[in-house]
Amino acid sequence: MDYQINQAINVKQKLFLKYFVKVNEMGNAKQLPINVINDDHCIVGMYYPVNAYDKLHKEISELKHEILILKSK
Secondary structure (H helix, E strand, O other), X not given: OOOOOOXXXXXXXXXXXXXXXXXXXXXHHHOOOEEEXXXXXXXXXXXXXXXXXXHHHHHHHHHHHHHHHHXXX
């Protein structure tokens, strides 16, 4: 089985809010979720750009399909 290590982009909360459009474009280009962190480096939220969400949704759908195939055997 091919294991993939999923990564995320970490962005400070103030920068995320100030430069949302640019941060969103970065997340879409890399198709990765964005962790929003505070000054203490604690995650205060997670944002999924459209491309990252679509990629995650596709992976989940494929896994569901594989499970259904395995159940039917």
